[in-house]
Amino acid sequence: MFSIDWKSIYDNTLPMNVLVSRCLIGEPCRWHGRKLSASSFVKRWVHEHPRDTLVPVCPELLAGLGCPRPPVKRSRGRVYTTCADKALRAQVTGDDVTDAFISGAASTVAIALERRCTLAILCKWSPSCDKTGIAGKMLAGVGIEIVNTF
Numbered sequence: 001m002f003s004i005d006w007k008s009i010y011d012n013t014l015p016m017n018v019l020v021s022r023c024l025i026g027e028p029c030r031w032h033g034r035k036l037s038a039s040s041f042v043k044r045w046v047h048e049h050p051r052d053t054l055v056p057v058c059p060e061l062l063a064g065l066g067c068p069r070p071p072v073k074r075s076r077g078r079v080y081t082t083c084a085d086k087a088l089r090a091q092v093t094g095d096d097v098t099d100a101f102i103s104g105a106a107s108t109v110a111i112a113l114e115r116r117c118t119l120a121i122l123c124k125w126s127p128s129c130d131k132t133g134i135a136g137k138m139l140a141g142v143g144i145e146i147v148n149t150f
């Protein structure tokens, strides 16, 4: 599933602070509030880079959106709450929560810079954490390398 040879890119003799999406370490911070297994990629990273320090963040919790919270969908650069029922998600457009997402992303970048993170392991497909998500794009914008996984 992962074809990149990270060992050849990052010298694991130099410890790094690595920002990581909190849900990827198994924290129940996703919109539905259910606990999921920790990412096998992150588990492998920790095993192969024992001197690195993970800095877990959840941009949506930092935004004060709470947990559980309504699911959202992105549309034309904005983020809207939507219906938890998958069958209705495409039709339902609720509140515009874009500003909250931007606020959570800005807090995430502030933490990354304060902790001098040079790499962020972020959750794929998330409207915040995907590399095309609001926080993902902001982190990349300040020069932080993004690894998108789940």
Ligand code: SF4
Pocket: 021, 022, 023, 024, 029, 030, 031, 057, 058, 059, 060, 061, 123, 126, 128, 129
């Ligand atoms: S993907 Fe990001 S915003 Fe969503 S629950 Fe995980 S850490 Fe929080």
